[in-house]
Amino acid sequence: MDPKHKILLSVSKKEFMNNVRNKWIFVLTLIFVGSILLTSAYGGIEARGDAGIKGFEFTMRWGSSMVVLLIPIVAIMLGYKAIVDEVEAGNIGLILTSKLDRSRIVAAKFLGLAAVLSTAVVGGLAIGGLFIGIVSGFEGGLDYIYFVLFSLMLSLAYLTMAFTISAVVRKKTHALAGGIFLWVFFNIIYELVLFGVLIASGWELPDGPFTELTFPDWFRYASLSNPSQVFELGVFGILDLANLPDLMNLPFLFFVLFLWIAIPLALSSLIFKKKDL
Amino acid sequence: MSGVIRIENLTKVYNGITAVDSLNLEVKKGEVFGFLGPNGAGKTTTIKAMMGLLEPTKGKITIHDEVVSVFSGISSSRVGYLPEVVDLWDNLTGRETLEFMCDLKEVPRKEVDEKLHKVGLRDAGERRVKGYSKGMLQRLALAQSVLGEPDLLVLDEPSAGLDPSGTALVKNIVREHVTKGGTVFFSSHILPSVEAVAHRVGILVDGKLRALDSLDNLREELQIPTRMQLVLSSHHDEIKDDLKQNSSIRSYKGNKNMITITCAKRDKKKVLDLVENSGTEIIDFDIQEGTLEDIFLSFSREGGP
Ligand SMILES: Nc1ncnc2c1ncn2[C@@H]1O[C@H](COP(=O)(O)OP(=O)(O)OP(=O)(O)O)[C@@H](O)[C@H]1O
Ligand SMILES: [Mg+2]
Numbered sequence: 001m002d003p004k005h006k007i008l009l010s011v012s013k014k015e016f017m018n019n020v021r022n023k024w025i026f027v028l029t030l031i032f033v034g035s036i037l038l039t040s041a042y043g044g045i046e047a048r049g050d051a052g053i054k055g056f057e058f059t060m061r062w063g064s065s066m067v068v069l070l071i072p073i074v075a076i077m078l079g080y081k082a083i084v085d086e087v088e089a090g091n092i093g094l095i096l097t098s099k100l101d102r103s104r105i106v107a108a109k110f111l112g113l114a115a116v117l118s119t120a121v122v123g124g125l126a127i128g129g130l131f132i133g134i135v136s137g138f139e140g141g142l143d144y145i146y147f148v149l150f151s152l153m154l155s156l157a158y159l160t161m162a163f164t165i166s167a168v169v170r171k172k173t174h175a176l177a178g179g180i181f182l183w184v185f186f187n188i189i190y191e192l193v194l195f196g197v198l199i200a201s202g203w204e205l206p207d208g209p210f211t212e213l214t215f216p217d218w219f220r221y222a223s224l225s226n227p228s229q230v231f232e233l234g235v236f237g238i239l240d241l242a243n244l245p246d247l248m249n250l251p252f253l254f255f256v257l258f259l260w261i262a263i264p265l266a267l268s269s270l271i272f273k274k275k276d277l
Numbered sequence: 278m279s280g281v282i283r284i285e286n287l288t289k290v291y292n293g294i295t296a297v298d299s300l301n302l303e304v305k306k307g308e309v310f311g312f313l314g315p316n317g318a319g320k321t322t323t324i325k326a327m328m329g330l331l332e333p334t335k336g337k338i339t340i341h342d343e344v345v346s347v348f349s350g351i352s353s354s355r356v357g358y359l360p361e362v363v364d365l366w367d368n369l370t371g372r373e374t375l376e377f378m379c380d381l382k383e384v385p386r387k388e389v390d391e392k393l394h395k396v397g398l399r400d401a402g403e404r405r406v407k408g409y410s411k412g413m414l415q416r417l418a419l420a421q422s423v424l425g426e427p428d429l430l431v432l433d434e435p436s437a438g439l440d441p442s443g444t445a446l447v448k449n450i451v452r453e454h455v456t457k458g459g460t461v462f463f464s465s466h467i468l469p470s471v472e473a474v475a476h477r478v479g480i481l482v483d484g485k486l487r488a489l490d491s492l493d494n495l496r497e498e499l500q501i502p503t504r505m506q507l508v509l510s511s512h513h514d515e516i517k518d519d520l521k522q523n524s525s526i527r528s529y530k531g532n533k534n535m536i537t538i539t540c541a542k543r544d545k546k547k548v549l550d551l552v553e554n555s556g557t558e559i560i561d562f563d564i565q566e567g568t569l570e571d572i573f574l575s576f577s578r579e580g581g582p
Contacts, residue, residue: 007383093330093358096329
């Protein structure tokens with residue numbers, strides 16, 4: 001192995017072990033197990049009238065709105081201080097006495113935290129899923145696997161966006177403020193504005209069940225510039241819940257989320273490379 | 278001997294503030310170089326530029342013949358660095374911190390015990406850094422800087438926060454390092470410790486290098502005066518006029534039968550003879566050579582000497 005990669009992995013490992021030691025990884029995993037089981041048991045209770053673990057399709061339908069809010073919070077919490085913390089503490093000077101250059105340090109940090117996040121998201125949702133499968137049968141299990149994959153991609157996208165913030169600011173408190181804004185922007189502001197534009201364009205809420213709503217194509221495409229909405233489109237696609245434009249099949253949406261991971265990560269690296277530390 | 282550190286025309290401007298101004302400096306192999314200057318002089322800025330932590334506005338720095346840049350960093354594990362401010366990692370123990378730094382620097386972990394011992398943290402090695410005092414933290418940071426016996430040690434205020442035994446530790450580390458053929462570049466405010474170990478000093482004021490020489494030469498060059506306090510057998514009025522006229526004497530202060538005179542180091546004997554010959558006897562005396570502190574202050578003053 002290239003010695004640089006070995007050094008890189010020791011930075012990643014430290015990042016990972018840090019979260020094992022302070023038990024965060026277990027707490028986060030439990031949060032995901034708990035919330036997926038709770039939505040399975042109590043989600044949409046008015047509509048169905050009874051409590052109790054339901055099957056995968058039901059769980060995903062009600063669980064997705066929980067996952068889409070919860071995952072970004074967890075990812076931002078893990079990522080916002082990743083870079084600025086080492087800069088503020090002055091540790092970055094020590095790390096840089098190694099053979100690692102700055103972009104490798106960003107990569108190392110990303111690998112470590114991505115491993116933590118993946119363990120929590122995939123582990124949490126898988127344990128929950130196993131339980132659901134045992135109680136209600138494994139029908140729709142493959143769809144659930146897609147759902148977990150999309151959840152993972154969503155979490156990584158928010159992680160790298162938090163990295164970008166962490167690379168830009170000089171203070172941890174500013175990074176936290178930026179992280180909160182990131183969440184509010186994509187989960188509240190963006191959707192509100194988009195809906196505002198939709199209503200202004202003369203679109204009217206038709207009668208009938210939600211799943212049969214048709215939105216104009218431009219509205220769907222505008223949603224691609226919001227990773228949270230891409231995730232929601234993914235869930236619609238998995239459950240066949242909405243009439244999406246032809247292009248928006250699962251691999252396409254998956255690819256868009258991949259870009260939402262790769263571009264902010266590259267951006268963090270670029271910004272960090274030029275920064276005075 | 279080749280230059281381990283070469284700083285050519287280094288200038289760093291932070292939003293309009295010139296922190297370092299056209300600095301030229303070369304430090305040779307085996308040398309202990311003391312970097313002095315008042316607060317805000319630009320010492321840390323220079324050191325950070327040397328470590329590839331910030332991009333110079335102008336100029337070039339080479340370490341071991343490799344040009345330093347923010348893109349490649351210093352890219353060699355032959356440099357040990359103690360930053361001015363370093364908090365280390367709260368939830369690692371002292372030992373784990375050094376082990377992690379060993380991995381980063383590709384140094385075998387077996388050095389860790391010895392280094393913990395060296396800085397006096399053997400008993401605290403298994404404790405988390407979170408609970409370390411300021412001085413313990415500084416000792417640990419010092420320990421990591423010497424992991425793997427680097428060729429060059431760069432220490433930004435190594436004595437900050439240390440007790441007297443810690444200050445002595447820094448001196449030892451520096452001495453030991455040069456004995457093994459290493460080079461040391463350090464900044465400090467603790468002047469006696471600089472005096473004790475530095476072969477050469479540079480004095481930076483407002484980003485400009487105001488002096489660069491050995492301490493002996495600086496004393497001479499700057500004519501930092503030697504101060505003599507003499508107790509006489511009679512009232513100083515009797516000899517006052519004689520002495521004040523003499524060109525070797527730079528300043529004269531008298532109080533009853535005690536006088537304080539400053540003169541150039543080489544004129545000491547002459548001045549003593551003069552006093553004796555003027556008809557009074559010297560009962561007691563005290564002589565202070567110009568210290569680094571005097572040199573430092575003479576440069577830090579507005580305008581310099
Ligand atoms: N990140 C920064 N942004 C703006 N100005 C800065 C920054 N870092 C340093 N400066 C300014 O550059 C000048 C030199 O600072 P520097 O920290 O290099 O001084 P120093 O000689 O190390 O001082 P001290 O003895 O107090 O450590 C100061 O005027 C300082 O305010
Ligand atoms: Mg400083």
